Amino acid sequence: MLIVNAARGLVNFLSAPQYLVTVALVLLIVAINVRAIWTKRGGVVLGIGGVLFFALSYLDPNFNKVATLPDNVPIVGMIFLVGFFFWWAMHNAYENDRRIAEGRPTIEGEDSAQKVFSWPDLVYVELICLVVVMAVMIVWSIFLKAPLEEPANPTDSPNPSKAPWYFLGLQEILVYYDPWMAGVVLPSLIIVGLMAIPYIDTNPKGNGYFTFKERRYEITIFLVGFLVLWCILIVLGTFLRGPNWNFFGPYEFWDINKLVPLNNINLSEIIWIKIFKTGMPGFWLFREIFGLALVVLYMGLLPPILAKTVLRRFYEKMGIVRYLIGVNLALIMLALPIKMYLRWIFNLKYIVNIPEASFNI
Template sequence: MTEEHGRSKDNDEVIVRMTKREWEYVKDIHVASKYKEGFETLTPKQQDYTVKHLRDSVGIEFLAGLLFTFIIMVWSLFMDAPLKELANPSDTPLCERAPWYFIGLQELLIYFDPWLAGVVIPSILLAGLIVLPFIDPNKESGIGWYSFRVRPVAVSAFCFGYAMWYILIIVGQFFRGPGRVFYWPWEDKTIVKAVTQVEMTNFHIVGGFAFFILYFSACLITPRLVFKKLYKSLGVTRYHIFVSLMAVMMLIPIKILLRYIFDVKYILSLQIFNTALNF
């Protein structure tokens, strides 16, 4: 709800813009003839239509946090932590997994270099998922509403990134055996699988640059032509931020498919200042 500071010269009215949903809440309230600011100046009936943040939001979240903490404490009394014996430097097991919240990173190490899998890609994904809700084009009813019908762009992008990350965790936890080799759930992981060595190939440096130029150009141009309303509602700056984040996020499944289908190890491999930049 926004207030226009311009007042009518005839009757000194205050013009307020609001959505249809907001009007349903306030249409039966009789506002005083003189405009008064502040929560304390409202009548008890008018106060019922305001939001008391500390009471209605923070209090409920605090109680939910206490309840969740109590459940975890009770659960921990009946379930032991899955700790193993002390590490033996002379006996390195073939299959060691990171904690479940790091298994997604461990899975990315199979497809990307460590600096990409451990730092760059997770940072872009987390920053993108945080920024995406604020790029939502629906200014009228998008603020404060999180349903798919009201905010389809933000919800769809967030769900895609969220699901992709948990798919990496599931694959790393249940489909990886000794030596990080892929195992189907019905295969015995205590038996080391004989893996045939496949010679991996890299894109030529010209082909790598061409791939990224064409890929990002297509990602920037295609949505603008297909979803014209999206480009108009987002504007130039927010559109390019949104499309760039989605393009980087889509590179992860594309790189995985290229590795398994075409045996491509690196799309682009550069040697700059004695440092290897491989993607």
């Protein structure tokens, strides 16, 4: 019992947003470079480990209550599906890298050399998929209820109020950013940025086959964005955010009166009151000048500096337009974890806070 409680305490501790995101980032970057994880044996160990973790966790009443909610069951499925396809892509990528090193054709190259008929081979598979998916959906809808609730009432927000699961990542971003940023600017940039990928990354390698070695940086950036800054945030929002949008560990009771000190201050308050020990200037442009300068430095000055130093190779390969767009998109993506860490470490609310103009960063 002592060991079980210690394990529970450890998982609860590590699930706090600041540790979860940090651990996920470090694990991801280490794991994609460790070949043993992406072998068949590694996949089996990971799969069994995941199933065992969930099977044991369901024995905990608090975990069970949250994880068996009809709303949350698909997220358990999502964890395993995303995990499987991540492993599968990396498995094939490592296999292809080995084949390319040996001068042999890739898996996909071998595959497309063989031909099958679309009728009946493909159409039969599609038919079977259709029937299976329909059967699963019917059984699912019978056993997991999606009840109609009372008419919407603006004065009665459920506690916690959760967005649909696919927006829980955005809802988590909203904890750190202003609604205009997290609700409008960042989602638009995610979509625009994803559409811009083929124009920014013109490397023809990896077209039509899995590979890791040939596009190491591109894949790492994508996985950080997709797995850590999207999927992990969805999992966090689904299982670990309880009443009053407080954090609750997976084995923690959802206590509506849990007291979490979340006092936040703006950068302008830190600078004017704590460092200069003067009052806040009245005029907003003067008050926020340091925050605005930081943002301008980050977005405007950092890309040219990087072009001359760390990212020189990319700058020379991509050309100035592609480089600037790509680096700015990457910097905006990185701004999310940066803002998260600033909140966790310094209780920083906004770098720029201009309520006079409803503009906050």
